[in-house]
Amino acid sequence: MKVRETARRQYIQIVDAAAAQLQTLRTPGEGWLSTLRKALGMSGAQVAARAGVSRAAVYQAERNECDGAITIAQMHKLAEAMGGRFVYAVIPDTGRVEDMIQAQARRVAKDLVLGASAHMALEQQSLPREQTAQRIDELTDELARDMPPGFWHAG
Template sequence: MSVKIAANRQYVQIVNRSADQLNTLKKPPEGWLSVMRKALGMSGAQVAKRVGVSRNAIYQAERNERDGAITINQMQKLAEAMGGRFVYAIIPEHGHVEDVVRSQAHRAAELLVQRANAHMALEQQSLSQSQTKRRIDALTEDLIREMPADFWEPK
């Protein structure tokens, strides 16, 4: 096994383990900063004092989190000020890494087979539905195995 394949497998395992642990975790509508602060029974002024900023800066940070405009560094500092730890991850929307790869390969295979089938139809040689499905499935597996350089390019 090549070093590249071994490294890729390790990356896949890291992401898949994280996905398994976090797949049901959803950000609360009011944001983690506000929820954590309220869960601890801390006021904005108390958090502000721990961080060395104004109370308004804390409320602004909470608004920024809700709006998606807060930095990772700010989240980390505020989490630590509340005795917490800021954690972030990027995981597949659904399932595991392999599911994302398979979905991309399947989309690409469908497009390739549909294009070829359109040309074949002009010569009255188009594939039946079952032949088309088998060809898409086979091409999907080929694309997953080979991962061509343009695999992630928009088709």
């Protein structure tokens, strides 16, 4: 196995492990900052004093978090002011990294095979449905394994 492939496998393990741990985690409706602050029984003024910001800045940060407009630095600062820590992750929406790669490979394979089949049909040379499906499966495996340039451009 090449060094590059070994490194990619390690990245996959990291992402898949995080995804498995966070599978059921959902952001509370009020956001994490507000939820932790209220769970601790802290007022906005108390968090503000500990963070060295105004009370208005705390409430604005809580609103910004819900709107997706808060910065990572703000999340860190306010989490630490409450005695917590801010963590984030980017994980597959569903399943594992390999599932994402396999799904993309199937999309690309279908596009390629069905595109070629359409041209062949014009010349009355199209493959039977079973052979087309088999070719899509074979090409899917090949694309998932090799991930050629342009692999992620489609779909």
